[in-house]
Amino acid sequence: xxxxxxxxxxxxxxxxxxxxxxxxxxxxxxxxxxxxxxxxxxxxxxxxxxxxxxxxxxxxxxxxxxxxxxxxxxxxxxxxxxxxxxxxxxxxxxxxxxxxxxxxxxxxxxxxxxxxxxxxxxxxxxxxxxxxxxxxxxxx
Numbered sequence: 051x052x053x054x055x056x057x058x059x060x061x062x063x064x065x066x067x068x069x070x071x072x073x074x075x076x077x078x079x080x081x082x083x084x085x086x087x088x089x090x091x092x093x094x095x096x097x098x099x100x101x102x103x104x105x106x107x108x109x110x111x112x113x114x115x116x117x118x119x120x121x122x123x124x125x126x127x128x129x130x131x132x133x134x135x136x137x138x139x140x141x142x143x144x145x146x147x148x149x150x151x152x153x154x155x156x157x158x159x160x161x162x163x164x165x166x167x168x169x170x171x172x173x174x175x176x177x178x179x180x181x182x183x184x185x186x187x188x189x190x
Contacts, residue, residue: 056176058149058157059164063172063186065145066165070189072142077103080133089135092116100126103135 077087087103098119099111110122123132149157164172169183176183 054149054151055160058147058152058160059172059176060178061147061149062161062164063176063178063183065147067186067188069142069144073138073189076138076142080138084131086127086132087135087138088132091134091136092119098122 080087081104088100088109089103090099090101090108092098092115096113096115097111098113098115100109100119100122101107102109109126112118112122126132147157147161148154152160165187169180169187172178172183172187173180178186
């Protein structure tokens, strides 16, 4: 394995760990203010869902397009208290790792692998302890 790839994998894991910490902190702040974190949205041209991020409960779903999605959101959250998880990611500016000399398409594949592969596989490649890799792979 080249040093370039090892460095890229390590940088991806370190950035993910730092970003996950910032995301957890922001979610704690928002929930402390009484806000609800949701995920979901348009699944295709017609289908949509709204999901509680904390519990994974489907709060609403439909097949009536963007208009139905927006209407359900307004009905369920008339006080505009909910925050979409994607908005948190946008606001915080999640880190994107670029490694000079590594093509972007390859860097993206390696990033996906580094964040999803078994920790023991990643450990064999970069020489970190498995428990550290598991911690650094963790999402918010």
